[in-house]
Amino acid sequence: MEKSRTARNKNKKRNFISIFFLIVLGLSLIFFAYGYNILRGFSRDSIQPKKVKFSDPVNILILGVDAGDYNNKSQNNPKRSDTMLLIRYVPKNDKVFMLSIPRDTRVNINGHAAKINSAHAVGGPKTAIEAVEKLLGIEINYYVRIDYEGFRKCIDAIGGIDVIIPRNMDYDANDIHIHFKKGEKIHLDGKGAEAFVRWRKNNDGSGYEMGDLGRQETQQEFILKIIEKLKTPSGIIRFPLLMNTVSKYIKTNLEPEDILIYALKLKNIDVSKIERKMLQGEPQYIGGVSYFIYNGEKNVEYLKNFRGGISTDKVEIDRSDIKVTVLNAAGESGLASKYKDELIKMGYKIVETGNYPRKINTSMIRDYSLKDYGHIVQRDLNFGNVIKMKENSGESEVVVILGRDSVK
Structure with a gap:
């Protein structure tokens, strides 16, 4: 008898919890619709977002x-x-x-x-x-x-x-x-x-x-x-x-x-x-x-x-269209050649390699393009601060300056 009463109490408790969460779920759906109607009156911002899918970071x-x-x-x-x-x-x-x-x-x-x-x-x-x-x-x-x-x-x-x-x-x-x-x-x-x-x-x-x-x-x-x-x-x-x-x-x-x-x-x-x-x-x-x-x-x-999010409003870029110069500012011998080979494997066109006049800790990616190529290179390398440049750099659209953070 005691076991039967305990089982009934447990069932009642489970039923109460289930009903409670169903109520909360129902309220959530109602609030979602209500909230959407409220936010439809939101004033739109003129700053264009870099949209992503809801499944993307x-x-x-x-x-x-x-x-x-x-x-x-x-x-x-x-x-x-x-x-x-x-x-x-x-x-x-x-x-x-x-x-x-x-x-x-x-x-x-x-x-x-x-x-x-x-x-x-x-x-x-x-x-x-x-x-x-x-x-x-x-x-x-x-x-x-x-x-x-x-x-x-x-x-x-x-x-x-x-x-x-x-x-x-x-x-x-x-x-x-x-x-x-x-x-x-x-x-x-x-x-x-x-x-x-x-x-x-x-x-x-x-x-x-x-x-x-x-x-x-x-x-x-x-x-x-x-x-x-x-x-x-x-x-x-x-x-x-x-x-x-x-x-x-x-x-x-x-x-x-x-x-x-x-x-x-x-x-x-x-x-x-x-x-x-x-x-x-x-x-x-x-x-x-x-x-x-x-x-x-x-x-x-x-x-x-x-880093690493995928923008849905950007088409796939042919990396062979992106001309890159790689400069060594880390003081590590052969570093520019190493990253030249890596970028070529990714499909980039390498214009030149060389040494930067001074050493730096944090890599820089100078973007001279009109198509945001700098961030594409950055995502592929997974390091470096992108700096949007206004003046022309000659043949290169992106100049990668390798700092100490690029030494693996």
Whole structure:
């Protein structure tokens, strides 16, 4: 009798779980249709995405910017990107990679040295995307831009986030007021979440040991909390409200159906297995300005995770049409000849090999073509930063300058 009662209880429990998940699934389908109708009203972005199939890896650049419209160039409306986060999603195994780019990273914008966070202020998302692509030698498929107000609204839309405070936070200035004790478990609404992810130091000067890099790590961890929340039943129920908020406060070149399909893939992602890194480099003063100097050699291995996507809007290229020069800047005897042979086997036409006048650590791929040949060579070699050139290089369309990272 007791065994029979236990079996009935187990069956009831299984039935309850099955019914619960059927309800959640049904609600998800309803919310998908509802969310799509909301997002159909999304204003389309003029920046053309580098589209991929949903089964292919995708790179998405997240831009957290100052409030305002970058077309307004007034002093009180700078629109710099306070946060730049590159995300790689691989549908085949539901792997996710994150890479935070320090806002003080030194880059070249319109021929002038500048901090990468100013790229958005200069030319909006398009210039920010170009700056990241040139710096890292990767291809960005889509971007998502959100300002502080949009961030607050999105966090409120999903019902807030629970966090454990990593250290004492005590700061009051302008629009940020934060007073948290280390180890406290706090439920953050939109306003509290904004203060939490923007905090860098206390009024007494104490703060993250790694400075802004510490803040970026906190931001990455907070994004993991958001993903965890969206996978819960309460997160699913709030999905329509989130989509409504997204349509009002976020700018992107993702299509509405893209947003919904990628959002639904969140359920497959194991948050504990998401890989996270900060861009590697060193702080340095140049001309009295504090910069973060990118170290290509230290980032080579991790950046391989962000390469290899296949764009569906590109036809197969006949590599015999691509004329390449290979120059040795690694100081390793015979290196140019070695890569010449490899590129010939791949089908490329080699114009010339030789030595570069100085040694470099990170390989460069100078693209003089009008057809983005540099990124094709980069994907085949799986290393090197692509630099789009304006002047003519003579017969070669691509010049590969081999740095120390090319030595196997």
